Each structure stands twice: as C-alpha cells, then as structure tokens.
Amino acid sequence: MLSDEEVRKIARLARVSVTEDEVRHYAGELSSILDYMAKLESVNVAEVEAMTHVHGSSNVFREDKVVPSFSVEQALANVPDRSGQFIRVPLVQEELGE
C-alpha cells in the first residue's frame, strides 16, 4: 500500500499539485492498480528482448533541409501571457529544490 509520502513524492516528480484529500484518495487507487500489475511477476521473460517499436523500425531520418514552418505570430498565438515576442512567466527562483 503506497504511503501518503510516496504519493506526494510521485506528484512532485510529475509536477502535479495534489490536495491532502487527493493524496489519500490516490494512495488507495494507485495501490490497487499497482497490485493488479503483480500479475506480471509470474511471467517468464528470460531471453526476451524488450519491444520498443511494434514493427521494428528505428531511426527514421529526413534530409537536413529547411522547410516552411510557422510564423512567429502563429507560434505565439496561444501564449497565455505574452510580451512582444516573449512569453512572460514568474521569476525563476535561485533554489528550485529537487
């Protein structure tokens, strides 16, 4: 069973704020979901390679050629707080913790 502290740590990793009520709630839900995954313990995966692409493709490249993209206006059209061609955000603090 996940502890409240573990849930808070996961939420910090995921950069998602959670209320204390939510912490308790998620601890229960996540625990039962994670318990269900214990089904995998009995599966023998000796000699099996992890599947990273269903059809085995890798490294699909294109020519390094400049092609048309968005204008600055198009790219910034959805910015919540804009200042000219800049995006305004709160000050980045000196110490950001983990």
Add this chain to the structure above:
Amino acid sequence: MSTPIELSLTELRKSLDGRKFSAVELAKSYLSEIDKQKDLNCFITLEPDKVLAEAEASDKEIAAGRSKSLTGIPIAVKDIISTKGTRTTAASRILENYIPPYDATVVTKLRAAGAVVLGKTNMDEFAMGSSNENSHFGKVKNPWDKERVPGGSSGGSAASVAARIAPASLGTDTGGSIRQPASLCSLVGIKPTYGRVSRYGVVAFASSLDQVGPFARNVRDAAIMTGVISGHDPLDSTSMQLPVPNFEAAISSDLKGVKVGVPKEYFIGGLDKEVETSVRAALSQLTELGAELVEISLPHTEAALSVYYIIAPAEASSNLARYDGVRYGFRTPKPKDLIDLYTSTRGEGFGPEVKRRIMIGAYVLSAGYFDAYYLKAQKVRALIARDFREAFENHCDVIACPASPSTAFKLGEKVSDPLSMYLSDVFTIPVNLAGLPGMSLPCGFDSKKLPIGLQLIGKPFNEEMMFRVAGAYEASTEWHKQRPSN
C-alpha cells in the same frame, strides 16, 4: 425513401453528384439533427458558419464535375485531432482555448477528399477512459439508452454516428477507444495497423499505441474512410512506407478457405453470457459463409491489461509533460513561482483520471521501479505480440472474438472503481500492444436491446482480410440496419 441523414457515404456521393440535394442542404439537415439531439452532448465545438461555407465550396466543386470521394459530405472529428483555426481541446480544461495553427494529416486528407468538417466530438479527457465520463465538457449519452454510456474514449464520435447526427466520424484507439464504443453503439469501428495512419497533429496519449480510425454505419463506408486517411506521412516517423490497398475492393461475400482463429482465452471469466451467445452465433454464421473456425491460444492474454496499464501511463506521463501553462493552454491565474506555475496549472487543468495515469506513469518510470515495471512490461509486450504472430503463421488468417465483455453499462456505474473501468478494454488492449489492425462490427443485441459487437483482428497491414470477413458477415445479417428509436 430515406432522408439524407439515413444515407450511406456511397448513397450520399450518388445523391450529391446527381443533384438530389446540395451539400448545403445536407449540412443544414445534419446541423438541425445535431441541435435536436443536443442532450446527447456529442460535440464540444460546432461552427455552423464554417460548415456551411465549406459545404458551399463543395457545391461549386460538384457543379464543376470535380467531386472526390467525400466532397460535400460532413464528417465529425474527435476533439483530439488538430483542426487549423478551430479549437481543439482533447476534452481537457488544460486545452480549453487552444486553437491549433495546423491541421492533423488525417484532417488534411479528409479535406483533400472533399469532406466538410462537421464539428469536434466529445471524448474522455486525453483519450483516457472507456465511457466518455471523464470529459471536462460533460458526459456523452448512448443513443440506444440515454441512461447508459456510449463507451470511450471516442464516445462523441460513436454516439453521433449511431444517433444519425453525423454520417461518419473519426476517432482514436489506444487500448480500444474506437472498437469498444463501436461495439456499444452498434457501429463499424476500425483501428488500422499501427503505422498505417499518420499521427501527426493528433494530441499524443501513448505514442506506441495510438491510431486514428473511422466510425461508420456499415462496412463499405468504413472501408472508404480508412482508405482516405491511410498512407505514409513524412511528418510521422512511425508511419510505414507501404502502399494503401483498395479496402472497398476487399469486401466479398465468400469466405471459402478463410481460417478464423477463435482465441480460447477470450471466452472465459467476465464475459457477459448474452454477449458470448451473440458472438458464438456470429462465428457460426462465418462457417455458413465458407470459413473454417480454428481454436487458438494466446497464452499471455491475461498479462495484457497489466502491461498496458504500465506502458500507456508511462508514455502518457512523458507526452503530457508539455502541458505546463507556458506556451499554450490553460495557465493557473496567480502562480507563486515557476514550479508553482507548472504544478498548479497541471493540478487545476487536468481531470482526476488524467492525474491518476500521469502519476502511475511517473511511478513506473522512476528510479528503483523502472526495471520491475516498465522494462518488464516491454518484454511481456514482445511475448503478447509473439502469441499473435505464431497464431497467424500457423493456424489462421484472421481472429474473431468479442469486442467488449459487456454491453453498455449505466452512467456512473464504474466511475468510482477505476480498475473495473479498465477491465472494459480487456479484449481490445492486446491488439494495440501487438500493433495489429482490429475492427468491431454489429453482431446482435441483448435482452435490453443494447448492441453487441464482434471483433476481428488481422495480420499487420492486412486490413483487407478483416474487410472481406466483415463485409460477408454484414451482407448476411440485418444488425446494421437497426437504429436507435428517437
């Protein structure tokens, strides 16, 4: 004489080209029907002016003799698919005012075929759900019984076609989100082979599992739609460079020589009795049409749900990291500092199911747990794919089984039990894990008149066999001719 909204895509093409009615009249009929049935809550965004303008342009093309397969035909598009200049929300508060500066490739292809974009359909937030009860814009009702779910996550796309307020629609399928709602709404729903259809412009949930596909009222319409959206796209590095076959031409009435695999692991525990009866009757019907049934085993079926609920949330936690309130979307109003900007934007912008999955994803990818969960899941995934490969190599040409373990459940019935909700996808998930094509088509109704779907699963890039079997089955039955009573 059917009204325009009852016509199939083929009949609409004939009627429009034969000037029985105009594209503008057709668009107006659909917009009027949408309004009459707005209690279903199928649409998040409707822009009637744009619809009529596109229809007018279509009429000019038709008059000039330049119609393409979908010219003048309105198609509903799941709100996870980017439409240039039209709000695209993925049913989330975090994107509630996001207006994409570009069309997804599948939308570009729809437009190139002359289609009119009818509107953006409701869905579970970020495609996470099996009932369309996780939307920031409210739940969608099943037109067959308005106290029940249409299925999810493409609930709006399914309900709109079933309710006859759209002739066809696009959805996406990551763990069953097209096939399960198709089954619950009596429609044909296609999930093409992974890599058959471009994901460019589709808001990403799980990049190794997501695929776009159509909902339609019959197999031929589904084949037409699948053909329109398929094809290699240089903008999607996971799309495969393979020619697109003529899916319509694959439809046949004869299944002589076709071996249909019946996986024994799909007919145990948790499968509703009436669903089993209908599906088994459908399998019998296939033998009447000339096919041979072969019992097969997919031994790692039971592990599939666990594998999916490790891999999909892990990929989602990575894909949804971009929603940070900085460049687009919702931003928390009074952030204390930059970290608070991120955490509060995401805490307030995402719904509970999305947060749940992001946290599972963060957990299984975190140091100390990566090997036990994510790496193990990727290995079991390879085994699941191998089960299918061996079945296809040695025993059968196509696989047939149920699409959903039950018919449509009641709204609210599973919301407080996420695990029970996840079990709705037990038959569809393995197909996404193996990257195979899958479809659901109508095969009956239960004693409450709720639809039941038959699932077909094909070899990679062999959608043609699925269309062949589905077409033959449909032609010998009447399920697809039934419609919900208004």
